[in-house]
Amino acid sequence: MKILKVVETPVKLEGNISNALVNFSSHTVSALAIITDQVRHGKPVIGLAFNSIGRFDQSGIIRSRMIPRLMQATPDSLLDSTGQRFSPENVLSCILKNEKPGGHGDRAQAASAIELAIWEINARLDDEPVSQTIAKYFDRGAREESVAVYAAGGYYYDGENDSALRNEIARYQDAGFTKFKMKIGGADLKRDMQRIEAAIEVAGSGQNLAVDANGRFSLNDALAYASAMQKYKLWWFEEAGDPLDFELNAALSKGYSGALATGENLFSHQDVKNLVLFGGARPDRDIFQMDPGLSYGVSEYVKMIDELETRGFDRRFAYPHGGQLMGLHVVSGLGLGGCETYPNIFQPMGGFGDDMEINEGRVSMPSNPGFGFESKSNLIHEFVKLLS
Numbered sequence: 001m002k003i004l005k006v007v008e009t010p011v012k013l014e015g016n017i018s019n020a021l022v023n024f025s026s027h028t029v030s031a032l033a034i035i036t037d038q039v040r041h042g043k044p045v046i047g048l049a050f051n052s053i054g055r056f057d058q059s060g061i062i063r064s065r066m067i068p069r070l071m072q073a074t075p076d077s078l079l080d081s082t083g084q085r086f087s088p089e090n091v092l093s094c095i096l097k098n099e100k101p102g103g104h105g106d107r108a109q110a111a112s113a114i115e116l117a118i119w120e121i122n123a124r125l126d127d128e129p130v131s132q133t134i135a136k137y138f139d140r141g142a143r144e145e146s147v148a149v150y151a152a153g154g155y156y157y158d159g160e161n162d163s164a165l166r167n168e169i170a171r172y173q174d175a176g177f178t179k180f181k182m183k184i185g186g187a188d189l190k191r192d193m194q195r196i197e198a199a200i201e202v203a204g205s206g207q208n209l210a211v212d213a214n215g216r217f218s219l220n221d222a223l224a225y226a227s228a229m230q231k232y233k234l235w236w237f238e239e240a241g242d243p244l245d246f247e248l249n250a251a252l253s254k255g256y257s258g259a260l261a262t263g264e265n266l267f268s269h270q271d272v273k274n275l276v277l278f279g280g281a282r283p284d285r286d287i288f289q290m291d292p293g294l295s296y297g298v299s300e301y302v303k304m305i306d307e308l309e310t311r312g313f314d315r316r317f318a319y320p321h322g323g324q325l326m327g328l329h330v331v332s333g334l335g336l337g338g339c340e341t342y343p344n345i346f347q348p349m350g351g352f353g354d355d356m357e358i359n360e361g362r363v364s365m366p367s368n369p370g371f372g373f374e375s376k377s378n379l380i381h382e383f384v385k386l387l388s
């Protein structure tokens with residue numbers, strides 16, 4: 001069994017939206033396909049994946065460093081001990097050959113696309129969804145058949161007023177969501193509190209609303225927002241300060257009794273260990289948002305979960321960033337807390353299959369093999385273009 005070819009292309013994300021710090025109008029994602037010599041149902045077994053959402057394509061690293069290493073490897077060195085399936089760990093160490101420890105970031109995202117495509121190949125070889133493959137691989141027995149999801153959005157659209165924000169949350173409710181997330185930090189504190197209050201009016205309670213500052217606040221700003229928001233009893237306060245400023249996070253956790261969320265910009269299990277040891281994380285409330293699509297894939301993500309669980313934290317507090325099909329399968333396969341999604345934003349990568357409905361804040365897992373990209377018409381269209 002061997003890899004015949006790997007192809008990658010940058011795909012532009014639709015949407016002209018911005019959070020507190022980043023405008024997404026020029027954002028791209030790397031779509032990637034690994035073609036094997038295996039055949040199922042009369043078709044070649046191909047693994048498809050992409051490097052999550054929100055951090056740009058990684059064409060350079062993937063094409064100049066990782067694909068050559070993969071193609072130069074002895075085919076058997078990429079397989080597991082049975083020789084019948086690819087080993088995600090062996091593939092990851094192959095594509096990171098001669099790279100020094102540390103220095104995560106873009107490299108972690110590039111590696112994710114390849115590692116996730118390997119999971120898709122293994123799932124297709126077994127004719128099952130990736131979530132089931134992951135559950136078996138990590139001895140969890142079976143995947144979870146339904147996953148809690150929440151609607152993320154609440155950006156600063158041009159010309160937004162509070163009626164637009166209220167309408168947006170009402171649309172998510174009509175679509176079956178019960179919990180929501182909005183951006184803060186792109187306006188002044190007073191204005192943001194008005195926006196939060198408008199959102200809570202529709203959401204029904206602060207416990208149905210999380211807010212995300214995208215890492216923009218100084219400690220003083222974060223504490224000022226924390227103090228102003230305390231009374232709302234929000235679901236969580238996300239990425240208040242720089243994701244690697246563990247001192248800030250620790251100080252904020254002392255000054256805010258509600259849940260803090262962070263981790264989408266931590267790309268290794270060592271980063272997660274530091275968050276837990278030095279970032280003031282509290283096992284009874286705080287939320288962890290590491291994204292297997294940004295951080296070397298599922299094998300590294302599982303080490304992150306181990307860092308949490310060996311220190312008294314529970315995987316039910318893990319809600320991966322991203323809002324796409326790959327993350328949904330990881331949540332189901334590993335039994336995590338839930339998954340975000342951005343309804344109608346970040347297309348064609350964002351969201352789930354065309355026919356996957358949200359009911360009372362949960363989604364039923366699809367039964368098609370692999371990640372089920374075939375069920376998402378605008379996304380499979382990009383992969384078909386890539387393969388033609």
Ligand SMILES: [Mg+2]
Pocket residue numbers: 212214238239264321
């Ligand atoms: Mg975020």
